Amino acid sequence: MKKPVIVALCCLLALGTATAAFAEEPAPTPAPELVELSPKDTAPQFYPDSISWQEDGGQLLVVKQYSVPYGTAVADLTESGIQWGGFDYTLWGVTQSVEGGVTEEKEVTQDFELSVRSADAETARNDVKESVAYDDEYGFSGSLTLQDITIGETLQADSTYMATAHYAGTVTRTEAGTVHYTLLYA
Incomplete structure (x- = not known):
């Protein structure tokens, strides 16, 4: 009596194993779909x-x-x-x-060509700003102060003289x- 039970159990086990061997492989999980945010739903930076x-x-x-x-x-x-x-x-x-x-400093000089109404440097200072703002492409900024004026000797057609205003100063930038x-x- 034990033999037929054992034989029946072995047949069931063999049948279960054979069924598993012919079963379909599980389908791969699809990759998550990327969804774009609308402009009003942008994530904070x-x-x-x-x-x-x-x-x-x-x-x-x-x-x-x-x-x-x-x-x-x-x-x-x-x-x-x-x-x-x-x-x-x-x-x-x-x-x-x-x-x-980190704050960096550098000395800057800058010259500007302009017209002034007087050949006298002290009088011509009235036609020129005492300081000018400075900003460059490297992030340096600050203010430059008028140092000197060089005036050309030739009177122009509009009754002015060509002059070069020399500015200098220390400018800074902060990084990191x-x-x-x-x-x-x-």
Whole structure:
């Protein structure tokens, strides 16, 4: 009696194994589909390091703190509107501090050709700005101060003299580092 049971069990086991051998392989899982965000649903560039709430004169403020690379503008961090507890919040104030930035300085001279009404250098200074703004493609900026005026000897047809105004000054740029912003929404 044991033999027919064992034989039946062996046949069932063999049949189960044979069925598994002829079964279809599972279909591969399709790759996730990439979906584009519409312009109004763009993801934020930066996420806050912390979000907290504080009370100021009975007004509840939402405080978002960010640590971002130097050169990041506040506009990259602000949200058009925040809702919390059923109330709308708008940007109320911003503080910032820079950590680890490197400030470089360099001396700059710059000459400008222009027309002046007098051949006398001291009188011609009235026709020239005492200082000019300076910005260059490398990020240096500052103010240059008038150092000297060189006036040509020839009177022009419009009764002016050609002159060269010499400006000089120290300009700076700040690079690298981290900017810490605190945005207050009220």
